[in-house]
Amino acid sequence: MPWDRNQMAARAAQELEDGMYVNLGIGIPTLVANYVGDKDITLQSENGMLGMGPFPFEGEEDPDLINAGKQTITELSRTAYFDSATSFAMIRGGKIAAAVLGAMEVDEEGDLANWMIPGVLVKGMGGAMDLVAGVRRVIVVMDHTNKHGKSKLLKKCTLPLTGKKVVNRIITNLGVLDVVDGGLKIIEIAEGVTEDEIRAATEANIVN
């Protein structure tokens, strides 16, 4: 059985170490916060906050307190607020240890595409280009194939890039792969999935 969304998030949470400052993207990456357990992780929200807390209780929403997905959230005892220029200074400056992001395509060079599909609605890259350029370790969490069954782990990205040679590790529903010299290396296979299945679902070159 391939991993479901929550199992992928739980696997991504294993990547995070005590004391890390981390930025989580929208979608499955947001679920990673549910699986960090006792680890001392500080979540950054790029609209200007370190120490992001959970959603507020009903009736306690504060319009002045949102995350980068514009959702109402809460603060913690460790929370600090700052402006957008300061926020991206710490991102660009390499102060954030890891970013966990969703993606449309990743290729064997570590190129990432996750912001635009030409001809379809164009919403903008938000902070994604800054994050992948500046954060020390970029972990992508996504399904291995798209809804048509085609691989999202490609030899070369076809969509407009978010960043070039930026991805370090990819966690999919089938397993975990690292971007290494010459292609992708299988690090872990989801329980019940075979190596042949991962290879068949991967267009990118797999190195041993």
Next chain:
Amino acid sequence: MKKVYANATEALDGVISDGMMIAAGGFGLCGIPELLLEAIKDSGAQDLTFASNNAGVDDFGIGILLQTKQVKKMISSYVGENAEFMRQYLAGELELEFNPQGTLAERMRAGGAGIPGFYTKTGVGTVIADGKEHKDFNGETYILEEGIFADLAIVKAWKADDTGNLIFRKTARNFNVPAATCGKICIAEVEEIVPRGSLDPDMIHLPGIYVHRIIQGQHEKRIEQRTTRKKEEA
């Protein structure tokens, strides 16, 4: 030096004009200068360029100026929540310059700090880098981005004193600080104006030197995505 004005319309008097480049604070609908945007709509000023992270929603924020076709160009990082924006953009009625969010913030900060350009690695190897100067530093490639020098900055803060010192609240600070600094003139709308001496000088987020006009008003502070958890989950 009188900085306090009665309302947004008076604060814009003699300042707003057609074709202006305006830097606006806010992220999504959080911390946007909603009263000044409403007054700019009423002013009828045309062909405006906005440097603003987002474009509001159809009936709130910069969205209200899109409805009235007062906006010629947007410089933004994300415009996903605005259907009218998409319609005008796809119809060729509106210019759009996408900036990565951190690049937009830094362009404003740089403009306010008298820095006309800076090198960043954000966007290298993407369409954002097309046509921009590339330069290597210590073996890594960067692109040249330009500071934003706006004719007018409009921002929203929590509190001001009558000298223009500003304090923001929680994540409503966002783009308001860099936007405020990059305008030739900055107008701030706040929830409360207090007498000088009542704000702790050590806790000022933006010194009054950047702020030329101030108004106090009632803010709707609309929530874009209301997300909550149940008490029993605690």
